[in-house]
Amino acid sequence: MLRVKRRARYLNGQQKNGKSLKKVSSILTDCKDTAESIEQKLCWTELGQELATKFSASIVSLASYDGDKLHYKSTGIVVENSLRNTSILTSSALVSTSDSGRRFIFGLKIKLRLPNNQVVDGWIQHSVLPFSMVMVVTTYSPDLRTVCFSNSVQVQRHTDLLALKRCFQSGKLMQTHGVPSDDPSKIDSKGRMLSTCKITMDGSGGPLVDPDGNIAGMNDYHDQEGTPYVQGNKIDECLRVARISREEMQRNYWQNLSSALRRHLEGSSNQNGCSGGNENNNQKQVLSSIPEPQALEFNEDAPTPELIDDEHKRVLAPWPSNGLTKMINDQLKSDGYPLPVYADGGMRLEANFEEKFGTDILSEPARRITLKMSRSVVALASFNGDLMLLARHFACTGVCIEFDGSTSTTRVLTSASLVRTSGDENEIVDNLEIKVCLPSELCIIGKLEKYDFCYNVAVISIPMFRSNRPAILVDAPQTEVLALGRVFKSGKIMAAEGSVTGERCKFGCKELKISTCKITKAGIGGPIVDFKGNVVGMNFYDTEGTPYLPSKIIMKVLRSFDAERPVAAGITKKPISRWPLPKPYWYYPSGHRHRTVVRLNQ
Template structure:
């Protein structure tokens, strides 16, 4: 199934023996439906609907597509879709590390996530959180198919181009199993594994499993429906447990339960996997792997310890009461989590009993934009704010600018302590101690990492006016404040696995806050900058995450070093 084995153009012209397989694009180019055979019976409208039920699922290392399967749209979600495909996708993921699942339909490419699989029944379920123009197949078809009924198989190649081939249902040659098992005579390419099989009326018959140029085996619709129902029951149980763990501390005042062990000592079960997915994390492809780049990874020193002892009691308490943590959710699944700071911005909100939180726009940013058909900001998100004291409140997004990566969220509370956001002279900050602060959403722990500003550093980001500090934080610190020893607000933290602590300087924040008041901030989004955040992933023992070994040796050596464009250099 390697991509280089599949080069050679579309299937229609690959050989005379395969003239019944045709390659085409849906959309405006729908002349294929009038070809001889079953397509002429389906008609354009029904054929177009069927074409929107199949996608390409490509496994890519970021540069090259190594494997490609077809997938079937089985459910349209409030924001996204679920796809059914062959378990061959799981085997490919287990053989190769760090592969992304790219869901391709026509000219659209979005990143998918493995949600569930069953190797015994040869099925896997992939999910996306982006909106596309797709149609889910009807899974509750109770028809009994007779041998020699006309059928059509669909699939998509690596580019997302639609493939189709027609044939008939054929029983196995002998034995009692011939009542339950049938093949189709559709001649399938490898791309079409995992794609749908339909009858001449457009009813879903099953999923193609074993591609062949002679005959193809398929998983019938009633078995598919049965396994998906099993997955749904398991998910309902896991979602319930996850929500109980989340809501229980709000009721009884306990400490929130953290995520399941990212490196469990025993083999995790399906409830463990489902709980991770509810929190927005993928499942491991092999045993013994470690989950990294989570929102629960701690950094620096916990409140009252380490660097906190270098700050005065008054400064520490002010920071403690002004820094919060936020999370956004799509349905019951967490989308993003980060930190934020109470600020004085517009007094009219205080009259309504609300306070304003300055945070990162990553909380609501669509990471697939502009490569999908979705909006710049993910629709339908709900925001929760965990304020000091481990109380959780509903948050409301009131302003957002993706160029500066800044968002303002309002929350009802009367106990907030605000940090003033004012302009500072950069040249007066270079020799000062600075502290990057953030909170973990699950535990509520307040964390801080100390360092200095590094005025000559530059990173790999589109936004070129960023400051950099030598503070080391994790994803939980995104959106939190960088302050000096007196507690003055210097800027808003971002995260990079290599280049210390990128910081949006307070002068730029003052500018965008003024634009929010004037209603002129939206025009800056036309020049959309990227603010990439590392995705959660599983590593094998010995794999490195972030700094390479030689980069870590430079940092540990004590020699002066510099970053230019995200690359480290020793300063001579």
């Protein structure tokens, strides 16, 4: 009995000691917060009215979270603000480990407080920028204003400097004073200059300016006497390199989407604690034996590339809802593509309009002809919907065939698939708008002039534009030919060599011929030329050779257009050929069966 009582008293003592330790820990935390608050008040003062007016719309506050736990707070500088998204430059400390190595941490949630005190989600766009910088993107905000680092000033000795930040909780703009370090050539181990501005952690990523408001660089917090900052001219160079890299990625958007999704999904998997045990490893081994899709086949009776529900649930996770996927969904909708249903690391969009064809290594004659004809080959896209929300309907290639000096208008030959509702319907898309990407990559508005659904031919007029090298159509037998195309989004010219075969096309139009030039959907409506640079036909798309309409038939259609006969009115008397095209669809490597099928535009 005595031992039991002593044991009880001992346990009660342990509980009291535990409570005391928690109280002490809480007191120490409060003391630390108070000390940081005092330090902040000693270092920072509220920004003056003049500079606040200049920088208020360009500085935001950021916070990163590991679950619900705060990881880091920083300040960010608006460097780009477009309808697509807003880019914020800040310190890599926001998403890195606290040691000197600053290793990137996957799966952190990012929140931004905007100048209007709105709190929005953000996500990392560039995590490998030099000088310990990262780029965070968020949805477009019309109230933000960008900072231009190309006009930054070079800091001289004894120049007064101001380090700026925005508080995450209050949203206030704050400043602290300093000067460059005594030795202006002194730099830290990462190539950054030092100033005497004493900043707190949440000042990391904030701008460094002179009293007149000229940008000198971006601050980074470091636990030492001086505060390192990246000079403005170096930031400008980094941003230009990053912008070039991003533009290159946009040119190959759908080719790079799968890798971006894979990184994002891997981060989500790590955040959710998926360890990938034996069951997952076995599943990966099984899934790795599933072959990649081979050439697509047009089979009207083939099922769509999906699994039964049980297999979907077992293998694939649902498509998540967050800032990144919202941006992807918005882009997909505007491009007229289906949204993903599932999330898979190797997922990709098949049968899209951005897929390139051909090769950059051509024979010398083909290279010369491609260079010559590139000045007359354009890309086109059709859109339908309201003025505020246009969705892309189709994208293809065209070739300039004539310039009318009396009206200053250039005529472009292309496929009527650009404007028809589907491959075999005799209807024009509602609320049609056509855009033309010129060889200079300038995008202008075009107008549907004439069309013939029987031969799937259309002529688009471009007002106030002169083509200096209109194409010449010839009716002559050919063997060696070259298919040309241009991608609408990137403006990239494409070329594929091949030869004319004696095979017949299955589309129903008896006049069609077949070449071995392998193209993608982006090449529909593009010219097929001989090695003198003459257009001998217009390409269409199939997986078993490339059908093309000979110039002899095209010239007959153009003459009927020039005679101003109402082509549309006479279409119903002509046999309407079918022009089937594969619809875009999502391919999930972990969920597909061995066979590859494609949806048809019926």
